[in-house]
Structure formats: structure tokens, C-alpha cells
Amino acid sequence: MPDLLTDVHDFPPTAILTDRVHRVLGLNPSAFTGPGTNTYLVGVGGGEPVLIDTGAGVPAYLELFQRHLGETGVSVPRRCLLTHVHPDHIGGVAGLRELYPELEVYKHPWPGKDERFPVPMRPLADGDTIEGEGYTLRAVHTPGHAQDHLCYYLEEERALFTGDVILGVGTTVIPLDGGDLGDYLDTLRRLQTLDLARIYPGHGPPIDAPQEKIAEYLEHRLMREAQIVEELQSGVKTVPEIVASIYRSYPAHLHGAAGQSVFSHLLKLEREGRVSGDEGDPPRFQLTDGGDGGARNAGRGA
Numbered sequence: 001m002p003d004l005l006t007d008v009h010d011f012p013p014t015a016i017l018t019d020r021v022h023r024v025l026g027l028n029p030s031a032f033t034g035p036g037t038n039t040y041l042v043g044v045g046g047g048e049p050v051l052i053d054t055g056a057g058v059p060a061y062l063e064l065f066q067r068h069l070g071e072t073g074v075s076v077p078r079r080c081l082l083t084h085v086h087p088d089h090i091g092g093v094a095g096l097r098e099l100y101p102e103l104e105v106y107k108h109p110w111p112g113k114d115e116r117f118p119v120p121m122r123p124l125a126d127g128d129t130i131e132g133e134g135y136t137l138r139a140v141h142t143p144g145h146a147q148d149h150l151c152y153y154l155e156e157e158r159a160l161f162t163g164d165v166i167l168g169v170g171t172t173v174i175p176l177d178g179g180d181l182g183d184y185l186d187t188l189r190r191l192q193t194l195d196l197a198r199i200y201p202g203h204g205p206p207i208d209a210p211q212e213k214i215a216e217y218l219e220h221r222l223m224r225e226a227q228i229v230e231e232l233q234s235g236v237k238t239v240p241e242i243v244a245s246i247y248r249s250y251p252a253h254l255h256g257a258a259g260q261s262v263f264s265h266l267l268k269l270e271r272e273g274r275v276s277g278d279e280g281d282p283p284r285f286q287l288t289d290g291g292d293g294g295a296r297n298a299g300r301g302a
């Protein structure tokens with residue numbers, strides 16, 4: 001569930017990206033998914049490939065997927081790895097299992113959420129590896145956008161499948177439900193320590209300057225934080241008031257998602273003792289005595 005996406009034209013529904021990796025588009029384009037959710041076949045060079053993510057459950061995706069296997073001669077995947085439980089990534093899992101009953105589905109558990117998708121799921125944890133002919137994938141736990149989020153590191157290409165943590169278009173939203181901005185910033189800093197040549201994002205095209213993109217994402221968050229602190233310097237404000245001001249150049253239909261990200265910033269600032277919120281509906285936020293000091297050094301320690 002990314003937000004603030006730009007339009008992407010001519011994004012092909014299927015693509016042979018390398019001799020190991022193919023992309024099949026989930027066919028669910030929208031303001032929040034860009035051209036739609038990417039699903040990736042990894043290890044297509046021989047043997048059984050693995051599928052990363054499943055799209056939103058659009059019936060035409062299954063047809064496209066089968067056609068792609070037929071046209072390229074790629075074997076049916078035996079395993080499916082999910083990045084996280086958001087419906088635009090997991091929504092296609094039931095249809096795929098119906099089509100391929102042998103398909104084994106793996107994800108990092110999120111009790112209370114996973115049950116909505118009644119297929120057997122095998123648990124994956126940080127550091128677990130999934131190997132096949134020509135590929136080794138390592139799970140990297142990357143909470144912040146969603147608490148169950150896993151990225152997958154493909155050793156042979158020094159590439160990372162990032163789901164919704166890093167996107168090829170737009171920036172990631174931090175949802176109120178299961179998102180956490182502090183975790184997200186920690187996740188970005190962890191990704192900075194990986195040896196990366198490429199990112200395969202959950203939405204949009206591959207990113208071939210991965211560390212530049214990760215740095216950009218960190219800077220973007222610190223910029224938003226500085227803007228929010230600046231807004232509060234002029235007085236007590238609600239989330240909608242802050243959104244109306246700092247997202248004024250964005251279309252109104254994206255303001256709801258932007259509001260969730262602003263709220264996540266405020267919660268983080270509150271934890272740091274720089275901001276306090278009241279019990280109002282909507283709650284009103286103000287800088288604490290220490291908040292002004294934080295504003296002068298916006299982003300410090302964030």
C-alpha cells in the first residue's frame with residue numbers, strides 16, 4: 001500500500017528482467033499501487049522457480065501468469081514467498097493455490113491477520129534461506145510499513161526484493177495498523193548495511209542505484225519530520241490541518257494515506273518527548289518544551 005505514486009505508462013505486464021528473474025504484474029493499477037503489484041519468479045533458469053508475492057487476486061492475473069509460464073517454458077513454482085499480509089501482495093494466494101495445489105506458501109507470521117487468507121502458511125524468520133537451482137534467497141525482517149514484512153536477498157545478484165519497504169514509484173506509507181515509523185527508519189538503516197547491486201520493488205521498475213534510493217527515502221522522512229515540527233511551531237494542530245498544509249500540492253484523494261504517515265511521525269515524536277497530543281477527536285498536537293530544541297536540529301536522532 002504505497003502512497004503518492006506518479007503515473008507509470010507503458011509498464012509491461014510481464015518482463016524478463018535477468019536470466020534468473022521474471023516479473024508478472026498483478027494487474028491491479030490504482031493511485032495506491034501505481035502500475036499494480038509486481039510478482040516475481042526467481043530461479044527461472046531451470047528446476048522449480050520460487051514466486052515472490054501474488055498480487056491482489058485479480059482473476060486476469062492467473063491467466064497472465066499461466067500464459068507467461070507457457071510462453072517462456074518456465075516451470076510451475078513449488079514455493080511462494082510473501083513479503084507481507086497487505087491484500088495487494090497476498091490477495092492472489094488462494095487463486096494460485098487452487099491452480100497449483102502443491103504450492104507451499106511462506107511468510108513471517110502475523111497472528112490475527114494471516115487467518116483472513118485461509119491457506120496453509122509456513123513460517124519464515126529473519127535469516128532463513130530458501131534455495132533452489134541457481135538461487136539462494138535470504139529472508140530479511142523489515143518492519144515499519146507492516147510488522148510482518150520480509151524482504152528477500154538474492155545472493156547470486158546481490159539484489160533485494162523489497163515489497164513495500166522501497167518502491168520503484170512514490171514513497172511508502174506508514175499505516176496506523178501495524179506500521180511504525182521508528183521501526184521503518186531502523187529498517188532503512190539496516191538495508192544500508194547490505195551489499196546491494198539492485199532492488200526489485202513491490203511496485204514499479206527495478207532500481208539500479210539502490211543505496212542512493214535508500215538514502216533518498218531516509219532523507220524524505222527526515223524532511224517530512226522537519227515540516228511537521230515546523231507546522232507545530234506556529235501552534236497546536238490536528239493531523240488534517242498538517243496534511244492540508246504540507247501535502248497541499250498533492251491530490252485530495254491521497255490525503256487519507258498521507259494523514260496516516262503524518263500520524264506515525266507524531267507518534268514517534270511523542271515517544272521521543274518532543275510532541276504531545278490530547279484526547280480530542282481528532283487529537284490536537286503541540287510541541288513540548290523540548291520540542292523547539294528538537295526543531296532547531298530537525299532530524300537529529302530521528
Ligand SMILES: [Zn+2]
Pocket residue numbers: 001002084086145146164
Ligand atoms: Zn503494503
